[in-house]
Amino acid sequence: MPTPKAAVFVVDDDTSVREALKGLLRSAGFAVETFASAQEFLACPPSDLPGCLVLDVGLPGLSGLDLQQRMAEINREIPIVFITGQGDVPTSVRAMKAGAVEFLTKPFGERDLLDAIRQAIDRDQVARRQRAELAELRRRYTSLTPREREVLAWVVSGLLNKQIAGEMGTREITVKVHRGQVMRKMRAASLADLVRMAERLRIRHAEP
Amino acid sequence: MPLGTTARLPLVSSGEGNSEMHGPRLLWRYNQPAIRNYAVAVVLTAVALGIARWLDVHLESAPVSLFLCAVMLSAWLGGVGPGLLAAALCAAAFSYYFVSPIFSLAVDSKEIPRFVMFLLASVLVGSLSVTQRRAMQALRKAEAALRETQAALAHVTRVMTMGELAASIAHEVNQPLAGVVINGNACLRWLAGESPNLPEAREAAQRIIRDGTRASEIISRIRALAKKTSALNERVDLNEAIREVLTLCQGEAVKHDVALRERLPGDLPSVRGDRVLIQQVVLNLVMNGIEAMRDPQDHARELVIGARAEAERVRVTVRDSGIGLDPQAMERIFDALYTTKPGGLGMGLSISRTIVENHGGRLSVVAHDGPGTTFEFTLPAYA
Numbered sequence A: 001m002p003t004p005k006a007a008v009f010v011v012d013d014d015t016s017v018r019e020a021l022k023g024l025l026r027s028a029g030f031a032v033e034t035f036a037s038a039q040e041f042l043a044c045p046p047s048d049l050p051g052c053l054v055l056d057v058g059l060p061g062l063s064g065l066d067l068q069q070r071m072a073e074i075n076r077e078i079p080i081v082f083i084t085g086q087g088d089v090p091t092s093v094r095a096m097k098a099g100a101v102e103f104l105t106k107p108f109g110e111r112d113l114l115d116a117i118r119q120a121i122d123r124d125q126v127a128r129r130q131r132a133e134l135a136e137l138r139r140r141y142t143s144l145t146p147r148e149r150e151v152l153a154w155v156v157s158g159l160l161n162k163q164i165a166g167e168m169g170t171r172e173i174t175v176k177v178h179r180g181q182v183m184r185k186m187r188a189a190s191l192a193d194l195v196r197m198a199e200r201l202r203i204r205h206a207e208p
Numbered sequence B: 001m002p003l004g005t006t007a008r009l010p011l012v013s014s015g016e017g018n019s020e021m022h023g024p025r026l027l028w029r030y031n032q033p034a035i036r037n038y039a040v041a042v043v044l045t046a047v048a049l050g051i052a053r054w055l056d057v058h059l060e061s062a063p064v065s066l067f068l069c070a071v072m073l074s075a076w077l078g079g080v081g082p083g084l085l086a087a088a089l090c091a092a093a094f095s096y097y098f099v100s101p102i103f104s105l106a107v108d109s110k111e112i113p114r115f116v117m118f119l120l121a122s123v124l125v126g127s128l129s130v131t132q133r134r135a136m137q138a139l140r141k142a143e144a145a146l147r148e149t150q151a152a153l154a155h156v157t158r159v160m161t162m163g164e165l166a167a168s169i170a171h172e173v174n175q176p177l178a179g180v181v182i183n184g185n186a187c188l189r190w191l192a193g194e195s196p197n198l199p200e201a202r203e204a205a206q207r208i209i210r211d212g213t214r215a216s217e218i219i220s221r222i223r224a225l226a227k228k229t230s231a232l233n234e235r236v237d238l239n240e241a242i243r244e245v246l247t248l249c250q251g252e253a254v255k256h257d258v259a260l261r262e263r264l265p266g267d268l269p270s271v272r273g274d275r276v277l278i279q280q281v282v283l284n285l286v287m288n289g290i291e292a293m294r295d296p297q298d299h300a301r302e303l304v305i306g307a308r309a310e311a312e313r314v315r316v317t318v319r320d321s322g323i324g325l326d327p328q329a330m331e332r333i334f335d336a337l338y339t340t341k342p343g344g345l346g347m348g349l350s351i352s353r354t355i356v357e358n359h360g361g362r363l364s365v366v367a368h369d370g371p372g373t374t375f376e377f378t379l380p381a382y383a
Helices: A015-027 A038-043 A064-073 A089-097 A110-142 A146-156 A161-168 A172-185 A191-200 B034-059 B065-078 B080-098 B109-164 B166-191 B198-226 B238-255 B275-292 B327-332 B348-358
Strands: A007-011 A031-035 A051-056 A080-084 A102-105 B234-236 B259-263 B271-273 B302-310 B313-320 B363-366 B374-380
Touching: A007 A015, A007 A038, A015 A031, A015 A051, A015 A110, A015 B166, A015 B198, A031 A038, A038 A064, A051 A064, A051 A110, A064 A080, A064 A089, A080 A089, A080 A110, A089 A102, A102 A110, A110 A191, A110 B166, A146 A161, A146 A172, A146 A191, A161 A172, B034 B065, B034 B080, B065 B080, B065 B109, B080 B109, B109 B166, B109 B198, B109 B275, B109 B348, B166 B198, B166 B238, B198 B238, B198 B275, B234 B275, B238 B259, B238 B275, B238 B302, B238 B313, B271 B275, B271 B374, B275 B302, B275 B313, B275 B348, B275 B374, B348 B363, B348 B374
Parallel strands: A007 A031, A007 A051, A051 A080, A080 A102, B259 B302
Antiparallel strands: B234 B271, B302 B313, B313 B374, B363 B374
């Protein structure tokens, strides 16, 4: 068996279902951790491996939907595959609207579950990559001086060097130097690239 | 059972086995085979004759009223036929031994009034006895019919309550079944490929067996509850009976976001009664408690079921943290057809109280501070 490259967390209050899921997911090559309640899961530190959460809707105490909401509040991002014994439409709609990958009604087929889990893990991988990229961009951005950040904001607003110099009350050549530093430090290949980065960093365009 | 003192009758259709709990067994028995009733008439007459003769010989007084007693008892125990037989035999014995000429069935003319008086008296006593017997039989029939009706009503309300629980119970059975399906898939996966993983496959198969057993246990519990009923006299492990009910209610509790808590001491004595009926009472109180917490509330939704041993009995309490009862409702909740629930039938608590009282216990509602309601009932400990 290949070493697990993904971790699946299972939260279900029913021992039969919990242990069965653990067995099935292990047979499919995932690392599995099980929890009997939402609180137990929240108490466990987030994993480094990409993964997903298989979550029972009808948990005593904090329900599956409550846990989904709580995780969004604390910015703990992990794709969720819901499983439920009593699937009703409003609940599934609420879960899917809040970003769930899939909503399965027990007893479900293994293919449905494994497909949903793989999709969730893919989603988590993409999300992790994006988060890593964003973190890198933020790191680059923080390496800029306040003056360079000001220039960046004006540049992505579409102003020419001359106009920026006017706005900042400095000479055009100084702006040019700052601009070169910004491109280098942000590792932007082109102006378009820099604009994309600024968008991802949610840098507000400066208003002339 | 002590006649005329109990309005509430055992909820079992067979009359056997109740009398020990509800008073001494009756002296008289009805519906004996006819031949036995006639034999009893003969024996009673013979006994009356024997005693009368003995008194006649030794004390020189003949208490003929003994014959009347024999007639009365024969008619009482056997009805018209045996009564008439006893009257005829007594008349013959009376005329043979106590009316001159003695040792002859003939009657002297001066003894005729005495003999006629005797005949009249015995017919009167016999017919009174028969009338009384018929009244008793009618009463007993009515009691049996009432018992059967109550048993049927208890059954119907029990099944109805289970109907309300159907979705939750289905969920409860569905869980282990989901486990079986998932484990089956896992088992096949472990077995597939070049080098099957047998230990893992075996474990999955064992989980299948465990879950399948669990599902069938739940189903047999439901079936037991849906059954008509058994006996009032069995020894019931109250902890186990309560836990079974709580298992069935678990899904319903989760659905309404209610935490079920049990405070059942491990050394709780067994109680005497009908397991199914006791479970019906517990089920009813738990369902009522969950129902009482259906409205949004700011404190925890919690249903606590506890039990403790007292002298020769066990007290069970069911406490919810729901809307509570107003004093007016408190007085009426045990009345039949009174309900505070939309769509409720108003039979649950009335039936529950009848069940508990027929077990020799009491079901009551206890006022307490804070939100919610507490119901408690007692049952006799199994000595």
